[in-house]
Amino acid sequence: MTQETVQHQSEQEPTDLQVDTSAQTGGPPEGGAQLTDSDRARRVLVRLLRVAYPHERFPDGPYERTAAAVEDAAHANAADDRALTQGLASLDRAAGGDFLALDDAAAEAVLRDRADEYFFRRIRSTAVVVLYDNADVWDLLGYEGPSFDKGGYIDRGFDDLDWLPHPRVDEYAGEPRVELVEAQEVAR
Numbered sequence: 001m002t003q004e005t006v007q008h009q010s011e012q013e014p015t016d017l018q019v020d021t022s023a024q025t026g027g028p029p030e031g032g033a034q035l036t037d038s039d040r041a042r043r044v045l046v047r048l049l050r051v052a053y054p055h056e057r058f059p060d061g062p063y064e065r066t067a068a069a070v071e072d073a074a075h076a077n078a079a080d081d082r083a084l085t086q087g088l089a090s091l092d093r094a095a096g097g098d099f100l101a102l103d104d105a106a107a108e109a110v111l112r113d114r115a116d117e118y119f120f121r122r123i124r125s126t127a128v129v130v131l132y133d134n135a136d137v138w139d140l141l142g143y144e145g146p147s148f149d150k151g152g153y154i155d156r157g158f159d160d161l162d163w164l165p166h167p168r169v170d171e172y173a174g175e176p177r178v179e180l181v182e183a184q185e186v187a188r
Helices: 038-052 060-075 078-094 104-113 118-132 135-141
Strands: 003-008 015-020
Touching: 038 060, 038 078, 038 104, 038 118, 060 078, 060 118, 060 135, 078 104, 078 118, 118 135
Parallel strands: none
Antiparallel strands: 003 015
């Protein structure tokens, strides 16, 4: 088996990765659909993102934009591109042939088994930023966006927590407390 060591650098921490280059095949993965078809790979990736970041109210657009960003990031590095292709194919194999056919719970179980794999960590590092750094997604989540260009949150209702109950504040009604402080001699 031939392996090459690839040094991946990120802002978080460098990771040494052993990439198996002998497993590259031209045909479909065992028991799975042909993943070299970019449309199929994109659909598997979008499904992965929907399961990993579930939001019922999100339309397909944010997930598709995130999938495109993940693919672009992977295409920038040959080892990442191979890892993505092989990782998506492994999802189909783990699903018994078709990851897209799994229900949400089964798809989540497959992803949990692969959460520490390199290809999934790379997807996560791109997806979490791209998916949630989008004004359309902010609207869906109820986030108003950054406030620095609007003068901050102080005058924009940062403490408008009308959905929380008012806190119960009990005042101390007993004798005034006196605390004794011992004087310590200062060594000269």
